[in-house]
Amino acid sequence: MSKSNNVYKDAYNRGLRLLDETKSLPSEPELGALLGVSRTTIRSILARMEETGLIAWNKRSKTVLRAPRSDDFFPEEETDTLSQIIERSFMRRLLAGGAEPGMQINELELAREIGVGTTSVREFLIRFSRFGLIEKRRNSHWVLKGFTRAFALELTEIREMFELRSAAAFAALPQDSPVWADLDLLEDEHRVLAREIATRFNEFSELDERFHRLIHRASHNRFIVDFYDVIAMIFHYHYQWNKAQERERNEVAVGEHLAYIAALKSRDLGKVDAACRKHLKSARHTLLTSIPDRAALPQQ
Amino acid sequence: MSKSNNVYKDAYNRGLRLLDETKSLPSEPELGALLGVSRTTIRSILARMEETGLIAWNKRSKTVLRAPRSDDFFPEEETDTLSQIIERSFMRRLLAGGAEPGMQINELELAREIGVGTTSVREFLIRFSRFGLIEKRRNSHWVLKGFTRAFALELTEIREMFELRSAAAFAALPQDSPVWADLDLLEDEHRVLAREIATRFNEFSELDERFHRLIHRASHNRFIVDFYDVIAMIFHYHYQWNKAQERERNEVAVGEHLAYIAALKSRDLGKVDAACRKHLKSARHTLLTSIPDRAALPQQ
DNA sequence: ATAATGTCTTTTATCGTGAAAAAACATTTT
DNA sequence: AAAATGTTTTTTCACGATAAAAGACATTAT
Known part of the structure; x- marks a missing residue:
């Protein structure tokens, strides 16, 4: 084809x-x-x-x-990229359960099941591997490391390290930097969303990503900026399958964002640190509670 | 074929x-x-x-x-992996000069030049992209971001963040952890190398990698451990092309490692932090001095 | 009964190929 | 002359095919 x-x-x-x-x-x-x-x-x-x-x-x-x-x-x-199609299929299997850590991933089988060529699946897996959920055995199959509690903890550890640093860098940016205008616009969007949260709570996830990406960009560090791709991917799928208390969670998060924005605007590093920590803590908590704890599994 | x-x-x-x-x-x-x-x-x-x-x-x-x-x-x-062959070719071009940031990378041309199929080149570029030196334009070519001063600074910023944290985690490990034995062995190897540095200075790079990987592993964080791949790759090629004062540099580094090891063994977090900072500072300096400063180039 | 060897099947790694999409070049229009 | 359109060439993306390598199953030896 x-x-x-x-x-x-x-x-x-x-x-x-x-x-x-x-x-x-x-x-x-x-x-x-x-x-x-x-x-x-x-x-x-x-x-x-x-x-x-x-x-x-x-x-x-x-x-x-x-x-x-x-x-x-x-x-x-018909407008999706092949790589999007493969990703969706792959994540569905991964989250559908029955995908235990340690399980091996078969390129050929995946390709046949999705109905695409092996090359595309291989390329997807290579790209996907940087998310830390799978690992390649030299000249052999891929191994699923699984979306486990350990994964979530490792992910959030880095996220917190990076975001605290980015937030500090953001607050230190000169007044004439264009980011302050971007922040003002985002603040307005947050205000509007807060007012209409009852009906529009599901629009938060997209706003969340834009807000955090703006902050991370202040680090001027490509590794920090790129790492947000991992977080965004995880949260994207997390939002899709954990709908419990979505409205409440998002309402809280919007409030935390607004406090975080106010702290940034105050340019008081102590306040920024506190607001950032508070938000990240509840984000971590949300993520962790949605992960089934399969602690006893062998995890190589 | x-x-x-x-x-x-x-x-x-x-x-x-x-x-x-x-x-x-x-x-x-x-x-x-x-x-x-x-x-x-x-x-x-x-x-x-x-x-x-x-x-x-x-x-x-x-x-x-x-x-x-x-x-x-x-x-x-005849025993090299295709991916090693491609990597070597690619890095040679990249370091040979004439590879200005912003330059576009042509899969087909690379493949023809190296004498391999395009698939292998594509897979290599995808894998290589996580090092932050190249970037893909959506359904188009790759762009070289270049081995610039900015790259080195961003890389070392993360390295320092990660290694300080790993070193602290290392020092906090219980006495019966097997890493202490590994550390003792590495210390011995450092001592031996220090004694015969005049003739064996070129064996340092391999020891360096093993030492830092041991420390990073103490973080128990896959993102930190994996990030060392980026550092290792850069230093691998860096060592190959910057031979100026290699002996002196390595002699200093061995000394710093020994001080760093002593600090770890003391389990005094203040000492660990100081020794780690000192070593990372000189590592950064070494890397930076070997990069030609093409500051004025457009950098998208 | 366990662990090796012998044999057969499946999967991975790589290529060449062809259509989609981009990019380069040539020509026309304002 | 600058910017658009028209035409041709090149590159990217994805596939199926094939040899290398891994893995599974059957048989034999200790």
């Missing part, structure tokens, strides 16, 4: 949304920059839009003829 | 060294455990040893007939 055209389909869908807003589309290079794809892909998109009667296309003129209907869009599942 | 048989060749070479020591070889499973390969590979090795008249092999009896000659060994370069 070689390569799927999900880049095209995804960009096409996003392109359809542009049609609502204007009478005519901009130049090809501009569209490319807007949708984050090459001109080659833009031209395929335009060609299809012309075919389906959405636009009239002649060289520079790209006039919108009608608004897109829901059946103009490609189905969501 | 599919797969090279370097596993077999490397294990064969290591197997030849066993012939010097005994009159007859152990069972196949035992040999497998000894050389770290499967029985399938062991049997190929035995078959060849029989063919070349090194042993007489009949079921359980594997009698050594003669000592191996130098032409019995496979040439060194």
Whole structure:
């Protein structure tokens, strides 16, 4: 089958949304920059839009003829990257239970089960390995280390170390740094969310990630910034499967974020440290309580 | 060409060294455990040893007939992993100069130049990316971030954070922990090396790695332990190309290690912290002085 | 009965191949 | 002349295929 055209389909869908807003589309290079794809892909998109009667296309003129209907869009599942598909499948198995630490991971079996080539699975596993959940045996299989209590503790230990340092660096940033404006915007979003938490509590996870990434960026250290990928991945799946008291948890977290933001704005390192510690402590607690404790298992 | 048989060749070479020591070889499973390969590979090795008249092999009896000659060994370069070959090629280019930050990395070109398939190069780049020297642009090329001063500073910042914590954890380990014996052994090796530093200074780098890995392991944190891979990789290549004052540098470092070891044994956290800081400071200095300062380059 | 050897099956590592997407080059339009 | 469009080339991504290596099963020896 070689390569799927999900880049095209995804960009096409996003392109359809542009049609609502204007009478005519901009130049090809501009569209490319807007949708984050090459001109080659833009031209395929335009060609299809012309075919389906959405636009009239002649060289520079790209006039919108009608608004897109829901059946103009490609189905969501066709716009995913192979690597996203594999990740989702893999995490489902991992969290579905029956995935005991020490268990071995079979590339061929995974590939067959998901219906993709072995190369893609191999590449996924290599990329995934930096999360510390799997490990490779030289010229042999991968071993699942498992999403255990030990894993969560090791992860949060580093997270706390990194975030305390980043927060301190953040508070020390000069007044004219653009991050303060970013922080103000995030603060507003937090305020709005706090007010409407009853109905919009599930929007917190995305806000949470943006907030912590902003702070970590102040470290100016690529290893710290990159480590947030591990945390984000874990929290992403954690949020998906642990829905217990989600509203309450998020409400508390929003409050902690606001206190944390106030501390940062005060630029008082003692206050920043305290607010950061408090939030990280409850984040750790939330994560830990959602992990089944299989303490007695052999763990090599 | 599919797969090279370097596993077999490397294990064969290591197997030849066993012939010097005994009159007859152990069972196949035992040999497998000894050389770290499967029985399938062991049997190929035995078959060849029989063919070349090194042993007489009949079921359980594997009698050594003669000592191996130098032409019995496979040439060194045939025993390397593909991934080692690619890494070496890649690092040579990176350090040879002309590799400016921001430069793009072409998988196909690399593959052609090294004479391997693109898959292997891709997998190498994915694995290598965790070192923070390269970065992938979404469905496009890789970008070289470069072995810059900024990189070295970010690397050492994390290293210091992790090692101070590990050293403290180490010093807090109970007296009956086996690490103290390991530490004693390493101390002896340091003493011996200190005495013969004039001629054996180039053996330091390997000892250095073993020492620091022992300390990091005390953290019981996979992220800390794994991070040492980044440091080890950088120092490995750094040692290879910066030979200026190698003897003096290593002599100083051995001394610092001995002081560091003494501090650990004292279990006095203040002393440990001081000795660790002192050593890390000079390690950082050594690394920084060997990096050409191309500060003015755009660095995205 | 345990542990080795002998044989067969499965999995991993690597390549060449081809379609999707990007990038480079050439031509036209404003 | 600058910026767009049109065309061609190159690179990335993903697959199936194949030899090396691992692993499983069957048989034999202690």
